[in-house]
Amino acid sequence: xxxxxxxxxxxxxxxxxxxxxxxxxxxxxxxxxxxxxxxxxxxxxxxxxxxxxxxxxxxxxxxxxxxxxxxxxxxxxxxxxxxxxxxxxxxxxxxxxxxxxxxxxxxxxxxxxxxxxxxxxxxxxxxxxxxxxxxxxxxxxxxxxxxxxxxxxxxxxxxxxxxxxxxxxxxxxxxxxxxxxxxxxxxxxxxxxxxxxxxxxxxxxxxxxxxxxxxxxxxxxxxxxxxxxxxxxxxxxxxxxxxxxxxxxxxxxxxxxxxxxxxxxxxxxxxxxxxxxxxxxxxxxxxxxxxxxxxxxxxxxxxxxxxxxxxxxxxxxxxxxxxxxxxxxxxxxxxxxxxxxxxxxxxxxxxxxxxxxxxxxxxxxxxxxxxxxxxxxxxxxxxxxxxxxxxxxxxxxxxxxxxxxxxxxxxxxxxxxxxxxxxxxxxxxxxxxxxxxxxxxxxxxxxxxxxxxxxxxxxxxxxxxxxxxxxxxxxxxxxxxxxxxxxxxxxxxxx
Amino acid sequence: xxxxxxxxxxxxxxxxxxxxxxxxxxxxxxxxxxxxxxxxxxxxxxxxxxxxxxxxxxxxxxxxxxxxxxxxxxxxxxxxxxxxxxxxxxxxxxxxxxxxxxxxxxxxxxxxxxxxxxxxxxxxxxxxxxxxxxxxxxxxxxxxxxxxxxxxxxxxxxxxxxxxxxxxxxxxxxxxxxxxxxxxxxxxxxxxxxxxxxxxxxxxxxxxxxxxxxxxxxxxxxxxxxxxxxxxxxxxxxxxxxxxxxxxxxxxxxxxxxxxxxxxxxxxxxxxxxxxxxxxxxxx
Ligand SMILES: Cc1cc2nc3c(=O)[nH]c(=O)nc-3n(C[C@H](O)[C@H](O)[C@H](O)COP(=O)(O)OP(=O)(O)OC[C@H]3O[C@@H](n4cnc5c(N)ncnc54)[C@H](O)[C@@H]3O)c2cc1C
Ligand code: FES
Numbered sequence: 001x002x003x004x005x006x007x008x009x010x011x012x013x014x015x016x017x018x019x020x021x022x023x024x025x026x027x028x029x030x031x032x033x034x035x036x037x038x039x040x041x042x043x044x045x046x047x048x049x050x051x052x053x054x055x056x057x058x059x060x061x062x063x064x065x066x067x068x069x070x071x072x073x074x075x076x077x078x079x080x081x082x083x084x085x086x087x088x089x090x091x092x093x094x095x096x097x098x099x100x101x102x103x104x105x106x107x108x109x110x111x112x113x114x115x116x117x118x119x120x121x122x123x124x125x126x127x128x129x130x131x132x133x134x135x136x137x138x139x140x141x142x143x144x145x146x147x148x149x150x151x152x153x154x155x156x157x158x159x160x161x162x163x164x165x166x167x168x169x170x171x172x173x174x175x176x177x178x179x180x181x182x183x184x185x186x187x188x189x190x191x192x193x194x195x196x197x198x199x200x201x202x203x204x205x206x207x208x209x210x211x212x213x214x215x216x217x218x219x220x221x222x223x224x225x226x227x228x229x230x231x232x233x234x235x236x237x238x239x240x241x242x243x244x245x246x247x248x249x250x251x252x253x254x255x256x257x258x259x260x261x262x263x264x265x266x267x268x269x270x271x272x273x274x275x276x277x278x279x280x281x282x283x284x285x286x287x288x289x290x291x292x293x294x295x296x297x298x299x300x301x302x303x304x305x306x307x308x309x310x311x312x313x314x315x316x317x318x319x320x321x322x323x324x325x326x327x328x329x330x331x332x333x334x335x336x337x338x339x340x341x342x343x344x345x346x347x348x349x350x351x352x353x354x355x356x357x358x359x360x361x362x363x364x365x366x367x368x369x370x371x372x373x374x375x376x377x378x379x380x381x382x383x384x385x386x387x388x389x390x391x392x393x394x395x396x397x398x399x400x401x402x403x404x405x406x407x408x409x410x411x412x413x414x415x416x417x418x419x420x421x422x423x424x425x426x427x428x429x430x431x432x433x434x435x436x437x438x439x440x441x442x443x444x445x446x447x448x449x450x451x452x453x454x455x456x457x458x459x460x461x462x463x464x465x466x467x468x469x470x471x472x473x474x475x476x477x478x479x480x481x482x483x484x485x486x487x488x489x490x491x492x493x494x495x
Numbered sequence: 496x497x498x499x500x501x502x503x504x505x506x507x508x509x510x511x512x513x514x515x516x517x518x519x520x521x522x523x524x525x526x527x528x529x530x531x532x533x534x535x536x537x538x539x540x541x542x543x544x545x546x547x548x549x550x551x552x553x554x555x556x557x558x559x560x561x562x563x564x565x566x567x568x569x570x571x572x573x574x575x576x577x578x579x580x581x582x583x584x585x586x587x588x589x590x591x592x593x594x595x596x597x598x599x600x601x602x603x604x605x606x607x608x609x610x611x612x613x614x615x616x617x618x619x620x621x622x623x624x625x626x627x628x629x630x631x632x633x634x635x636x637x638x639x640x641x642x643x644x645x646x647x648x649x650x651x652x653x654x655x656x657x658x659x660x661x662x663x664x665x666x667x668x669x670x671x672x673x674x675x676x677x678x679x680x681x682x683x684x685x686x687x688x689x690x691x692x693x694x695x696x697x698x699x700x701x702x703x704x705x706x707x708x709x710x711x712x713x714x715x716x717x718x719x720x721x722x723x724x725x726x727x728x729x730x731x732x733x734x735x736x737x738x739x740x741x742x743x744x745x746x747x748x749x750x751x752x753x754x755x756x757x758x759x760x761x762x763x764x765x766x767x768x769x770x771x772x773x774x775x776x777x778x779x
Binding site: 204205248249271306308 | 518519522532536537538539563564578579580581582583584711712714715716717718719721722723728733746747750751753754755758759761762765
């Protein structure tokens with residue numbers, strides 16, 4: 001090709017609520033592209049031959065393909081291409097860490113202006129939601145969780161028959177799916193579409209897992225999650241809320257009672273604490289508690305909703321991941337005057353999604369890098385009033401490849417706070433492993449399962465998502481569930 | 496939805512509900528609890544299981560009106576439904592034959608100590624129960640507790656019924672005079688459990704208490720229910736609710752129970768005003 005491609009390095013920015021405004025409400029921050037903006041951004045794509053973005057996507061979406069369709073103004077085609085590989089673009093476009101996946105490897109990334117693939121993905125999804133009568137929607141394009149992971153080589157014929165009910169040859173097989181987060185919903189939908197009879201057990205009173213109890217409304221409107229759950233139910237999945245497996249019934253009992261297979265998508269819901277002095281003072285929350293109260297129980301609407309939450313003035317959030325960003329930004333919206341993110345490494349190592357770090361900075365969240373708590377200080381009434389911290393410096397890289405933070409001796413200093421949110425990460429709840437015979441777990445409490453098939457060492461039991469990997473991402477949980485569903489289906493057909 | 500099959504008022508502000516929840520009833524054991532949500536905007540609150548009927552598929556809970564949620568719960572009747580009902584949660588009480596067990600309960604906790612006393616007795620223990628109330632009008636289930644006990648002592652704070660004083664006095668006397676008492680189970684308001692544990696400590700008699708911190712999920716997910724036992728942080732909903740009373744950091748528990756006092760007062764005020772409005776209308 002001799003024709004010179006004119007490269008446009010101006011990424012089209014996405015309209016957002018102004019930081020001063022959004023810091024006081026729980027409405028969605030990012031408002032999405034208009035059609036004009038989406039076209040303008042799509043036109044920037046040079047449709048390079050190498051297509052590095054496709055393998056950069058954990059589910060191999062034909063990214064240049066859907067971008068070309070936007071460019072052509074053929075939105076139904078864009079939806080079709082997208083949903084061929086990922087039927088949850090509305091969620092993924094909002095929460096995937098694009099900057100370390102597709103956008104990181106975009107040819108234009110070298111020039112510092114990768115195509116805003118995530119924003120375009122979201123635009124396609126929102127376009128479809130707003131156009132319920134579109135041909136794509138009617139034609140089964142609303143494929144819910146139809147998410148073949150391109151990583152598995154055998155394309156599944158039944159994936160195409162979105163919405164197909166009824167049994168495969170012979171009598172329908174029964175599958176119990178435990179947990180209704182991204183992994184459980186995906187597995188349930190896939191298996192139902194394959195013709196199996198699926199019961200989906202969820203411990204909480206609302207389905208959706210982290211999508212409803214963790215990720216706040218201002219980042220992922222719950223209405224979007226609700227629609228996906230409705231879609232899964234429409235496939236014939238029997239959703240049983242308020243059912244804690246391991247308590248109301250054990251996995252072994254499910255297997256004995258006639259379920260042919262069990263898929264565990266129970267996530268990593270157990271909060272870690274620092275184990276440093278004063279951690280049980282009033283005003284110190286785990287991020288899980290703080291976010292569950294705020295998002296699931298809607299305590300930001302207290303007293304209209306009955307669950308209370310403390311509204312504090314000076315809040316420190318410990319950690320640097322998405323959970324920390326979400327906690328900090330919720331605290332701000334609940335009325336805090338000063339919110340700190342206390343992170344023991346530097347900005348470069350922050351594991352959170354870049355867009356959320358930028359949003360947090362814009363909103364005035366103060367980052368205290370290379371800082372780690374030593375102990376918490378309380379008053380006579382047992383409320384936290386301060387946090388003593390160490391300054392840290394970065395040493396040699398550790399197993400994770402990131403430079404290991406080391407305490408600077410004698411660097412202790414105190415931050416005055418009246419609330420602390422501990423967002424150090426989570427591990428799987430031991431409830432199921434401890435009540436199930438023959439399930440193998442790692443030292444970190446994760447369930448051991450085959451990476452390709454999700455099969456655990458226990459007969460007839462599969463697992464996928466955070467319960468296997470430890471806290472990871474929505475898209476990886478969905479991919480794992482998809483692969484497990486294929487393997488479960490193969491097993492059930494062999495029965 | 497979980498239907499209320501039966502409601503009974505044990506005292507003016509202590510109520511019993513029998514709830515249709517067959518799956519929970521199948522598994523319930525003494526000492527476990529359920530999480531209840533009245534409606535979509537409600538809180539998730541823990542209630543100890545007072546009884547179960549596996550044949551009927553029902554769970555019985557007994558609660559005292561304290562804050563808005565329990566007051567709202569008290570407005571429900573047979574035929575009404577609860578939005579969510581999750582259980583059985585927590586570890587069951589350890590039931591073993593140790594000889595003689597003293598079961599000490601205060602107020603509404605009489606109802607929750609019942610299945611424990613019954614199970615301990617079925618396991619071959621001799622049961623000496625001590626039940627304490629503020630006054631005569633609040634006494635309930637004396638006969639019921641007697642039926643699962645070998646001996647029963649009733650106290651009231653004001654002496655209007657039974658022995659005058661707190662449960663800790665007969666408890667101390669019992670331990671002084673009866674060396675066969677090998678275990679004490681104490682359930683009731685936190686302060687009562689704290690002082691019951693203080694009372695038994697010098698005697699070295701193992702004392703099991705059932706802690707009642709604030710909870711959200713009840714499944715180990717949030718850490719809201721954390722307590723310190725023997726210097727270690729434990730989650731009441733999964734590691735308990737039963738703990739060794741001699742090892743519990745009572746002051747920490749009491750402090751943590753007070754986190755939302757201001758908020759609770761605020762919703763209760765709003766709720767009470769609305770209730771006045773409701774009655775006002777019905778009078779017209
Ligand atoms: C605050 C927060 C923000 C995040 N932000 C992002 C982001 O921006 N992008 C991204 O990609 N990822 C993000 N993540 C991570 C992502 O949400 C998870 O990786 C993903 O949800 C894992 O899905 P899952 O289905 O494995 O587990 P979960 O979503 O945790 O779902 C597990 C479900 O199982 C239920 N369950 C557990 N035990 C039982 C039992 N015994 N019986 C019945 N049900 C049970 C739970 O109640 C829950 O509903 C975030 C996580 C958090 C906490
Ligand atoms: S109530 Fe949430 S962990 Fe116990």
